[in-house]
Amino acid sequence: MIRKIRIFLEMIKFEHTIFALPFAFVGTILGAVTEESRLPSWAEIGWVLVAMVGARSAAMGLNRLIDKAIDAKNPRTALRALPAGLLKSGEVLVFIILSFGLLFWAASQLNALAMKLLPIAVFMTVFYSYTKRFTWLCHVILGLTIGLAPLGGWVAVTGTVTLPSLILYLTVALWIAGFDIIYACQDVDFDRKEGLHSIPVRFGIAGGLRIAKLFHALTAVGFALLLPWTELGWWYIAGIIVAVMLLFYEHRLVKPNDLSKLNAAFFTMNGVLSAVVFLFTFIDLVVFRSW
Numbered sequence: 001m002i003r004k005i006r007i008f009l010e011m012i013k014f015e016h017t018i019f020a021l022p023f024a025f026v027g028t029i030l031g032a033v034t035e036e037s038r039l040p041s042w043a044e045i046g047w048v049l050v051a052m053v054g055a056r057s058a059a060m061g062l063n064r065l066i067d068k069a070i071d072a073k074n075p076r077t078a079l080r081a082l083p084a085g086l087l088k089s090g091e092v093l094v095f096i097i098l099s100f101g102l103l104f105w106a107a108s109q110l111n112a113l114a115m116k117l118l119p120i121a122v123f124m125t126v127f128y129s130y131t132k133r134f135t136w137l138c139h140v141i142l143g144l145t146i147g148l149a150p151l152g153g154w155v156a157v158t159g160t161v162t163l164p165s166l167i168l169y170l171t172v173a174l175w176i177a178g179f180d181i182i183y184a185c186q187d188v189d190f191d192r193k194e195g196l197h198s199i200p201v202r203f204g205i206a207g208g209l210r211i212a213k214l215f216h217a218l219t220a221v222g223f224a225l226l227l228p229w230t231e232l233g234w235w236y237i238a239g240i241i242v243a244v245m246l247l248f249y250e251h252r253l254v255k256p257n258d259l260s261k262l263n264a265a266f267f268t269m270n271g272v273l274s275a276v277v278f279l280f281t282f283i284d285l286v287v288f289r290s291w
Contacts, residue, residue, distance in 0.1 A: 008095060011081040012060035018271045020149040022278035023172050024052050027153030031165060033285045034230045035158040047106045048156050052149060054102030059125045059145070061096040065089060066129040074190050111159040121148050136202040139184065143177030164229035171222025178215035181208050182254055183266045206256040216247045232281070235288055239280020246273045
């Protein structure tokens, strides 16, 4: 049982939760303070956490199941649980259904708008896994899907969608899309051979990296645009300065003719960035306000 659990956790890349979960809590805290001048309750935080676990587990399970045949052909992914035979397709399907059930349960405990928007989240989660088969905008669609994490956190505590919540949503979407383009650079040759689509396949690795830089420049703009619409202050500004420095360093690590540091650029830099933005937002809106 322990071995099976480890295989499932590896399949869904549980450690990559650090990308989206901190931003879900940023949306939760920022929404409560901005719209209702309060902090989220522990119950709200708990249900946001449950929703995130369910949504992300379902999304990764779907992606692995839908891409099983593709992963089996790619040397980089051939040892993943499904193509390697460590898990059966039926087991993963049950896992996906249970994960969506967890998401539905969490949304039902929050508010009416969370339930109304749930079908959109489910559709985006399913739709993304097919997009690289027909469009190089797959990275943008991934960003718009994972960006639902902070928007969902906002909706969970306010029951509304407002301009600052949409700014946060699009900012995180651009950040996700940018680093997913960088990650896709390592599979350009395989994707071209299999007829799959991505920005690096369409525009080349150098072109793809330039587009990723543009997306991350717009990410920095999006973080700044939150200031006039919320009660964020100097601690948040300090965190965003650190985040922008991390984005700059991330692009210094990856070059068109040298992808050897891609994993550090993809996982380490973006994992730290997500944690930094959450930490400084928490200090600004929770710790500093309490003082």
